[in-house]
Amino acid sequence: MTRGSPTLSxxxxxxxxxxxxxxxxxxxxxxxxxxxxxxxxxxxxVSEVVTNALVHAGTExxxxxxxxxxxxxxxxxDGSPHLPATKNYADLAATGRGLQLLEQMVDRWGVDPHxxxxxxxxxxxxxxxxxxxxxxxxxxxxxxxxDTTVHCVDVELLGVPLLLHSAWQMQAESLLREYxxxxxDDDNGTYEIERHAAASDAMALLQEQVxxxxxDEDPEALMAAAVEPYVxxxxxxxxxxxxxxxxxxxxxxxxETATDMADAGTLLTPPTQPEVQSLRxxxxxxxxxxxxxxxxxPWDADLADASPPRVPAEWDSSVVSTAVGAMLAxxxxxxxxxxxxxxxxxxxxxxxSELVLRRLVEIIPRRYRQAHLAGFTLHLFAGxxxxxxxxxLVPALRRDGSEITVEMRVSxxxxxxxxxxxxxxxxxxxx
Numbered sequence: 001m002t003r004g005s006p007t008l009s010x011x012x013x014x015x016x017x018x019x020x021x022x023x024x025x026x027x028x029x030x031x032x033x034x035x036x037x038x039x040x041x042x043x044x045x046v047s048e049v050v051t052n053a054l055v056h057a058g059t060e061x062x063x064x065x066x067x068x069x070x071x072x073x074x075x076x077x078d079g080s081p082h083l084p085a086t087k088n089y090a091d092l093a094a095t096g097r098g099l100q101l102l103e104q105m106v107d108r109w110g111v112d113p114h115x116x117x118x119x120x121x122x123x124x125x126x127x128x129x130x131x132x133x134x135x136x137x138x139x140x141x142x143x144x145x146x147d148t149t150v151h152c153v154d155v156e157l158l159g160v161p162l163l164l165h166s167a168w169q170m171q172a173e174s175l176l177r178e179y180x181x182x183x184x185d186d187d188n189g190t191y192e193i194e195r196h197a198a199a200s201d202a203m204a205l206l207q208e209q210v211x212x213x214x215x216d217e218d219p220e221a222l223m224a225a226a227v228e229p230y231v232x233x234x235x236x237x238x239x240x241x242x243x244x245x246x247x248x249x250x251x252x253x254x255x256e257t258a259t260d261m262a263d264a265g266t267l268l269t270p271p272t273q274p275e276v277q278s279l280r281x282x283x284x285x286x287x288x289x290x291x292x293x294x295x296x297x298p299w300d301a302d303l304a305d306a307s308p309p310r311v312p313a314e315w316d317s318s319v320v321s322t323a324v325g326a327m328l329a330x331x332x333x334x335x336x337x338x339x340x341x342x343x344x345x346x347x348x349x350x351x352x353s354e355l356v357l358r359r360l361v362e363i364i365p366r367r368y369r370q371a372h373l374a375g376f377t378l379h380l381f382a383g384x385x386x387x388x389x390x391x392x393l394v395p396a397l398r399r400d401g402s403e404i405t406v407e408m409r410v411s412x413x414x415x416x417x418x419x420x421x422x423x424x425x426x427x428x429x430x431x
Contacts, residue, residue: 006066007064007065008025008029008064008066008067009062009063009064009065010022010062010064011060011061011062012050012060012061012062013060013190014054014058014059014060014061014190014193014194014197015189015190015193017189018054018061019047019050019051019054022046022047022050022061022063022076023043023046023047025063025065026039026042026043026046027039027042027043029065029072030072033067033072035071035072035125037125038071038072038124038125041106041124042072042124044101044105045101045102045105045122045124046063046074048101048102049102049120049122050063050076052084053076053077053078053080053120054078054193054197055177055180055196056078056080056084056197056200057079057080057117058079058194058195058196058198058200059078059117059197060078060079061076062075062076062077063075063077064077070125070126071107071124071125071126072123072124073122073126074121074122074123074124075120075121076120076121077116077117077118077119077120078117078118079116079117080117080118080197080204082200082201082208083113083118084111084120106122106123106124107122107123107124107125107126108122108126109121150241150242150243151241151242152239152240152241152242153239153240153242153245153287153290153291154237154238154239154240155237155239155287155290155291155296156236156237156290156296157233157236157237157286157299158234158297158299159232159233159234159298159299160232160233160299161231161232161279161299161301161374162211162212162213162231162232163213163226163231163370163371163374164374164377165206165210165212165279165283166212166374167276167373167374167377167378167381168276168279168280168377169203169206170378170381170382171272171276171377171380172203172251172255172280174269174382175255175262175267175269175272176199176200176203176254176255176258178258178262178267178268178269179196179254179257179258179261179267180192180193180196182261182266182267195250195254196254198246198250198251199250199251199254201247202244202247202248202284202287203251205239205240205241206238206283209237209238210238211233211236213225213226213231220392222386222387223392223393226368226370226371226375227368228366228367228368231371232370238287240287242291245287245288245291248283248288249288251280251284252280252281252284255280259277263309263310268418269381270381271308271309271310271332271333271334271380273334273373274307275373276373279299282297282299301370308333308334308359310333312331312333312335312337313333313337313415313419313421314416314419315331315413315419317329317337317338317421318338320337320338320339320340320423321338321339321340321352322340323342324340324342325342325427326343326346326406326425327339327342327423327424327426328343328423328426329421329423329424330360330421330422330424331421331422332380332421334359334361334373334376335357335358335359335360336355336356336357336358336359336360337356338352339355340352346404346406346426346428347396347397347398347399347404348398348399348400348402354399360372361373362397363397363398364395364396365395365396368394368395375387379412380420387410388412389409389410389411390409391407391408391409392407392408393407393408394406405428405429406428406429407426407427407428408425408426409424409425410422410423410424410425411423
């Protein structure tokens with residue numbers, strides 16, 4: 001962009017009040033430069049970028065603005081080396097839309113890594129008229145090389161459930177953010193932001209190094225790909241800088257507390273599946289234990305407690321239990337709430353009582369269970385639901401251990417107090 005006025009800057013403390021200070025700073029710069037037309041968009045984007053810097057870096061933040069004749073360039077610098085990544089969350093997700101908003105509102109934006117961390121920059125007013133929308137996410141490839149003077153611990157993760165890890169990342173990010181908001185006040189804002197940033201550092205190290213499977217939106221393609229062993233990795237090595245090792249213990253502590261708060265109704269997040277909690281405990285403990293030179297222990301899904309901590313959702317399930325066709329209902333804890341007589345017979349059981357309050361995974365073949373748990377979590381925490389309201393062919397596990405292929409169509413219901421129920425219509429495929 002064409003240079004005009006000198007660059008103005010301000011340092012912001014790692015405190016919630018800094019978001020408002022950043023907004024006021026950019027508004028004054030634009031008003032003094034007679035570019036009031038850019039104020040609203042700039043304030044909104046600065047809020048998102050400064051918030052992300054605070055909660056993910058936990059360091060001082062520097063905001064700088066260069067107002068030129070053809071627009072404004074804003075730079076927000078923090079002390080974290082982790083680069084931002086756009087999250088493909090659905091509209092109902094509680095988090096993950098900051099960079100999407102950035103991409104929608106600015107002309108260009110990018111990230112410049114540097115020795116002290118990184119700088120996220122964006123430009124407004126630099127493209128004329130309808131050209132807005134040609135946003136380009138640019139990451140400077142000439143950033144500094146990794147600091148080889150920092151000792152790293154190579155953590156060997158064995159039998160990693162890649163789909164479940166991706167789902168856990170979204171779930172944990174949502175839970176961490178709500179926990180942070182519940183803890184913030186004027187007296188402890190800096191302390192809580194620094195703790196959140198340390199926990200986010202641990203998550204970012206895993207996200208950057210544990211491969212994420214591609215999730216197809218097409219139901220048939222999704223069912224074909226989301227099956228063991230394609231959704232797991234036999235071995236993943238994660239390099240953890242020594243200063244970041246304690247962050248994994250802190251991540252485990254915060255998420256354990258946050259999950260307990262959510263289950264008690266203090267936080268408004270959906271229920272967390274036992275396998276997701278077990279995965280988090282395993283990941284964090286492997287980093288801590290292997291930093292003490294203990295041998296790696298493989299992931300074992302059977303370590304999870306089979307009983308979700310939350311009570312089943314209250315719902316009049318008679319529409320399912322008295323249905324003529326084969327129907328099954330479950331709640332957001334993954335428990336079966338009701339089964340129609342036709343579904344009981346289809347699955348080879350003698351009575352609905354043998355299925356009610358058992359977990360859905362018990363009627364899902366083992367090779368599909370990770371995909372089910374990951375998909376269930378992604379729907380609850382990120383709004384993703386490619387299999388909802390679509391008829392798909394799926395295998396079901398009968399009581400005697402045999403499998404049957406059924407046509408399934410699932411619809412979701414919102415219940416009081418934020419709970420959810422899912423109704424599956426089942427039928428045998430036409431010959």
